Amino acid sequence: MGRRRFKRAGLAGRFQPAKVYGRIGPLEVRLARKRGEIRRAQRLRYQVFYEEMSATPDALAILSRRDEDAFDGVFDHLLVVDRGNENDGRRWRRAKVVGTYRVLRQEVADLYDGFYTQGEYDIAPLLKAKSPDYSFVELGRSCVLKPYRNKRTLELLWQGVWSYVREHGADVMIGCASFPGINPEAHALALSYLQHYALAPEEWRVRAHEHLRVDMNMMPRDAVDVRAALKALPPLIKGYLRVGAYVGDGAVIDHQFGTTDVFVIMPVEAIKARYFDHFGAPDALVAQVQGEFAPLN
Template identity: 55%
Template sequence: MTTETLNPDILAGQDATLARLKADKSGVLGRIGTLETRIARTASEVDAAQAIRYRVFVEEMHAQVPPESARKRRDIDAWDAICDHLLVLDTAIEGDAEDQIVGTYRLLRQDVAMANGGFYSSSEFEVADLVARHPDKRFMELGRSCVLPQYRTKRTVELLWQGNWAYALKHRIDVMFGCASFPGAVPEEHALALSYLHHNALAKGRWRVEALPELEHSMDLMPAEAINMRKALAALPPLIKGYLRLGAMIGEGAVVDRAFRTTDVLIVLPIHTISERYRNYYGNDAGRFAG
């Protein structure tokens, strides 16, 4: 990695993060009150995270899963075995760590993905082309983000991002990306928000990435002059709005995921574009909520 990839503050932050994580034998990436975030340590913790995902994606959002997943009441796919699973735990809950998991995110580094068949997002978007245009950069895919309803608070979201940021620094990641979803399988129901993204946040140039042609649904559903900006921002899902605040760009075209009953867009977030406000907030060494 060259110094052109990340600015000196971030490079120094990576070194500080490595030193701090080595000193912290617990592996905790951040804490706020009774909540803490870290990577799953055992198969039973991954199983518990899959149970959380089932509760959110299937029981709450009515996603369709294979019969075996339904029988086990777990959201499971082939990528689970090669990903790291970021957890948020509420240590005030009595029981083992598996009982304390209230939120999760799935993280897949480029080197691991390339050794195991590629990224999950490649089933919907031309991710391989994007990665190939940046051979000097390390990519990390974010996915399967979910939090139990009673924990959908600012504190939990901050800890998830604390974990992502600390993990990215530790592994010297240059670009984070992944699918983010609108509810429902009819893109036209989100014409205002999708059109806003198309006209105001589209990834361009060497960062351009498109939906697979056979799956692509246009996001250009309204002319720019017809968009009420305030209403458009209000119509964005909180996760996508949060990505945009960080400085993320959006891929060209939406994809309908019929199994999960969502309309997906691709988020592209180069580390160097993360706004100074948020780097200062979490710390260039991910130290704000450090364990």
């Protein structure tokens, strides 16, 4: 997707105290409020996507060692930070960014150039069909530093996402999630499982643009070993499905990031009730925390 220029719409809290959505021990999830915090998130993304995974950096990314695009100025940025190194007894240090998500509300996307995922999927019919009764929020660029890839960090990231969604009254979460590599055949079992068992109902279905679309129906339904397929799913996609998400029609190869993408649709009304017990009901008020923490129950 080509670069686009935007006015800077993110950094919703840059002149306000940190908006903290949750804490577990030294880890804290909050919204970025300074450009420096976004740059640290971009460096984390570079480390994960370009150094650890197989994304291909352009000259600017190589020089800056940051993953950045024009959409960063429009999205809000959720950060998981490790505050354990802020004070080592000798001097103050900046909290370390160890996880991130970027999130874009529909009302902000409409002011600029739409959602990022519309470059791969034809989402306009869905947005039109669900307007004005449903408001959407897009999730993307999720990553966690390798030593922190555990249940605690992932729960904290989800707590941040869910609190943000409730705070802004969003009804649907959308975004792309990825399989490693650009050979869809290597993921034939998992993609076929998504096609047969997780495809969105017609009213929620989004289709990949025809010139990009890879058919996920690589194996007949009766040939899919469900247990093996679930094991083969990337953890993020598996987590979305557990909550109650659907996937769109067709996969897309992202050559820049070296991934095979699928579209994820998560209507709040489809989220399984047991997750409300853990993270809070949709209509619950979100604490605006300053100096205290929002517990994970």
